Amino acid sequence: MTEARPLYKDLIKPVEERVEDLLKRMTLEEKVGQMCQYSVHPGAVKEFTHLLEKGLVGSFLNLLGAENVNEVQRIAVEKSRLGIPLLMGFDVIHGYKTIFPIPLAMASSWDPEVVKKACEVAAREASADGVKWTFAPMLDIARDPRWGRIAEGFGEDPYLASVMAWAAVKGFQGEELSPNPDKIAACAKHYVAYGGAEGGRDYNTVDISERTLREIYMQPFKSAVAAGVATVMSAFNDLCGIPASANEFTIRKVLKGEWGFQGFVVSDWNSVGELIVHGIARDGAEAARLGVTSGVDMDMVGDVYRRYLVELVRKGVVPEKLVDDAVRRILTVKFKLGLFENPYADPEKAKKVIKCREHLDAALEVARKCIVLVKNEGVLPFKKSLKRVAVIGPLADDKESMLGCWRGFGDPADSVTVLEGVRKKLGSEAKVLYAKGCDVKSQDRSGFEEAVRVAADADAVILVVGESWDMSGEAASRAYLDLPGVQEELVKTVYEAAAGRKIPVVMVVMSGRPLTIKRPAEYVPAILVAWHLGVRAGDAVADVVFGDFNPGGKLPVTWPKTVGQVPIYYNHKMTGRPPSSERFTSKYIDEDWRPLFPFGHGLSYTSFEYSDLNVKPEVVEPGSVVQISFTLTNTGGVEGDEVAQLYVRDVSASVTRPVKELKGFKRVTLKPGEKKRIVFNLPTELLAFYDREMNYFVEAGDYEVMIGSSSEDIRLKGRFTITRSEKVTDLRKVWFTETQVY
Ligand code: NOJ
Numbered sequence: 001m002t003e004a005r006p007l008y009k010d011l012i013k014p015v016e017e018r019v020e021d022l023l024k025r026m027t028l029e030e031k032v033g034q035m036c037q038y039s040v041h042p043g044a045v046k047e048f049t050h051l052l053e054k055g056l057v058g059s060f061l062n063l064l065g066a067e068n069v070n071e072v073q074r075i076a077v078e079k080s081r082l083g084i085p086l087l088m089g090f091d092v093i094h095g096y097k098t099i100f101p102i103p104l105a106m107a108s109s110w111d112p113e114v115v116k117k118a119c120e121v122a123a124r125e126a127s128a129d130g131v132k133w134t135f136a137p138m139l140d141i142a143r144d145p146r147w148g149r150i151a152e153g154f155g156e157d158p159y160l161a162s163v164m165a166w167a168a169v170k171g172f173q174g175e176e177l178s179p180n181p182d183k184i185a186a187c188a189k190h191y192v193a194y195g196g197a198e199g200g201r202d203y204n205t206v207d208i209s210e211r212t213l214r215e216i217y218m219q220p221f222k223s224a225v226a227a228g229v230a231t232v233m234s235a236f237n238d239l240c241g242i243p244a245s246a247n248e249f250t251i252r253k254v255l256k257g258e259w260g261f262q263g264f265v266v267s268d269w270n271s272v273g274e275l276i277v278h279g280i281a282r283d284g285a286e287a288a289r290l291g292v293t294s295g296v297d298m299d300m301v302g303d304v305y306r307r308y309l310v311e312l313v314r315k316g317v318v319p320e321k322l323v324d325d326a327v328r329r330i331l332t333v334k335f336k337l338g339l340f341e342n343p344y345a346d347p348e349k350a351k352k353v354i355k356c357r358e359h360l361d362a363a364l365e366v367a368r369k370c371i372v373l374v375k376n377e378g379v380l381p382f383k384k385s386l387k388r389v390a391v392i393g394p395l396a397d398d399k400e401s402m403l404g405c406w407r408g409f410g411d412p413a414d415s416v417t418v419l420e421g422v423r424k425k426l427g428s429e430a431k432v433l434y435a436k437g438c439d440v441k442s443q444d445r446s447g448f449e450e451a452v453r454v455a456a457d458a459d460a461v462i463l464v465v466g467e468s469w470d471m472s473g474e475a476a477s478r479a480y481l482d483l484p485g486v487q488e489e490l491v492k493t494v495y496e497a498a499a500g501r502k503i504p505v506v507m508v509v510m511s512g513r514p515l516t517i518k519r520p521a522e523y524v525p526a527i528l529v530a531w532h533l534g535v536r537a538g539d540a541v542a543d544v545v546f547g548d549f550n551p552g553g554k555l556p557v558t559w560p561k562t563v564g565q566v567p568i569y570y571n572h573k574m575t576g577r578p579p580s581s582e583r584f585t586s587k588y589i590d591e592d593w594r595p596l597f598p599f600g601h602g603l604s605y606t607s608f609e610y611s612d613l614n615v616k617p618e619v620v621e622p623g624s625v626v627q628i629s630f631t632l633t634n635t636g637g638v639e640g641d642e643v644a645q646l647y648v649r650d651v652s653a654s655v656t657r658p659v660k661e662l663k664g665f666k667r668v669t670l671k672p673g674e675k676k677r678i679v680f681n682l683p684t685e686l687l688a689f690y691d692r693e694m695n696y697f698v699e700a701g702d703y704e705v706m707i708g709s710s711s712e713d714i715r716l717k718g719r720f721t722i723t724r725s726e727k728v729t730d731l732r733k734v735w736f737t738e739t740q741v742y
Helices: 015-025 028-034 042-053 066-079 103-107 112-128 148-152 158-173 210-217 219-226 248-258 284-294 304-314 320-336 347-353 357-370 418-429 448-456 487-500 518-523 537-545
Strands: 036-039 059-061 087-090 187-191 231-234 264-267 372-376 388-392 431-435 460-466 505-510 526-529 608-616 625-634 640-650 661-670 675-683 696-698 701-708 714-722
Touching: 015 320, 028 036, 028 304, 028 320, 042 066, 066 347, 087 320, 103 112, 103 148, 103 158, 103 357, 112 158, 112 347, 112 357, 158 210, 158 219, 158 661, 187 219, 187 248, 210 219, 219 231, 248 264, 248 284, 264 320, 284 304, 284 320, 304 320, 357 537, 388 418, 388 448, 418 431, 418 460, 418 537, 431 448, 448 487, 460 487, 460 537, 487 505, 487 518, 505 537, 526 537, 608 640, 608 701, 608 714, 625 640, 625 661, 625 701, 625 714, 640 675, 661 675
Parallel strands: 036 059, 059 087, 187 231, 231 264, 388 431, 388 460, 460 505, 505 526
Antiparallel strands: 372 526, 608 625, 625 675, 640 661, 640 701, 701 714
16 A cells, blocks of 8 residues: 655644654665765766665755756655755855855954845845755854965954854844745854864864863854754864864764754765874775764765765664764754755746845945944045046956855856946046056066056045955965065055155955055055955945945954964963063064954044943842943044944953953944943853863953953943852853844
8 A cells, every 4th residue: 555645745744753754764775865965066967866866865065056956856856765855055155146245254344134134145046046055154263364264254253253153044044944935054164163273274283272162163153053053064174183073072062962953964075084084084984984973964075974874884883873863953954944845946036036136235235334444544535526536456356356255156247346336436527547556466567657657647546455366265375464466565656656646545455364464554544454345345345435335344353463473363361471561571572462453443434432331230140131331422523333342351260261352242323423322231141161170150250341442442441240150051052142132
């Protein structure tokens, strides 16, 4: 007798029941099949047909376009025995086709709504095209700008990154994972501590204390898990002797145990296979065993699960219950996404949604909020009535580099360069002159002469310099952080020509990381950090340069003076000998210990005053909330945004604590003369840390409160005392959701 309709296909039944029903029907081979992911392009689909028909593929990545996706999905759904749909994955990092600013730029907005919006748009476009899973957000804390992947994350601070992680997960997935056609599953990566690579060299060894691992590198992942992230990617790196893709402590104990993560873990690209290269697996079979036992549920591309796992289970080396657990997790995500009911993409919807007006407008709105004004000696904004404006530099008209690294399915032809943005802004009334000056990386100075001529002929100069799109992202570590090639010389030459004629100059820096621009920062009177801003980059820069948008971004990462200061970050320890003018203190003999631009720094065309700090109560029990409030006033002449920042320092504790830690922030828009009372509700649990015995404790004692416009520009100070120490038992909760309203 054949069954009319298997339970697992019944939409009305709870997901858990459907998963169990399906699991019962699966052969071991089919189960292992769900744990395998392959990269495929349209021309290579045929190679996978036999596996698809046998139900031996769980997921594909990199196959794009609604029709292509539907073609393979049809084989899985209609030709395989159980008809389990494929989960199609892709790196939708900062937009699918409508490309938004790189994540590091989005962190500069200090506005979680910005990140959420960008992820919502990306999800809508990707989903319409059949991509139901993105390998984002990238949550690696990076304290070393030599590491090219700093571009993909939210900067150096665990608190800021945790808030952005939450926003990104909600943006991609919605309130919770559901069959919503505009939503996709997210993937928190790269778990964990990948950003701690020695020397900033990609894929390199990471050796850090468990305390730093938990308090710094793990925090944003914990936030993503609390926000309901569907999947997590295990990283490439060695972590204190145990590679992240074979690490039972980080995956089974912390992620799936302490934090209760219910989704599935996918390896990074062949990171299970690479356990052999790391030297902890003799062969593919051992690599597969290590991957599965540590809790890696899906093997990306490596093919070691397909080749060895069935046999390992049959021989009793790997218990089948581990395979069942992995498959349960994978199927649950597929059911929750509604793939069994709606496995196909709708090409008509894709045409309507992708790069629609609304999405392109959102890209502009987001890009403007990401720009950081790091220096302005009364030069900006330029007047729109200027008649002759020179736009100079190798990035001024580079459509490709506007998109940055990991540009999804983005097309450089769609991007608006700074030259185009300025031309649009000034219209036919003004003459916009252009000179490239030099290439991004070459040593050729032959274009300098023309650049000088163009600058000398203008009323104002916009210099657009920095890194091309391919200089950051994966496998793009740098040993030097200066402006590449001869760009610094170009800046100097053009600046001198302009300054001699009293022509104002602004330098727009586009990059995927902090750059060491100490020398130009000494003389160029105005500097905008624009990062790589996406399809509307040029419009956004033009809006800011000509005052149609008042910049309000702040740096999410410290900008060093020289590469020798790296790693440099604001939340460092005090040391026994903090740097001072005394010789025997922690500093350099040949360079300042302070950064060029500190974490949280960013100026505006208006000014803000901070006053009337109130910390209430000043003596608190653990488990309660400290209310920190103050008045913020726009004391300048134009409307503007300020990001008010709350830092706290634990004055004396059982283990050494950072000199300050971000514990709250708010981006506020104020009209000239307008005042607002800003309130941070700080739960004491947000001050917890790992004590000597590695217990998570809020400790009794005094805490210093610092309110400021950057981590260095502290405007108000207060104090409170916690009466007694208390262990924090709920390790799943992220306490910032009570402070951070968005
Ligand atoms: C390797 C990268 O490390 C990871 O970030 C990415 O998601 C995968 N490749 C898939 O493209």
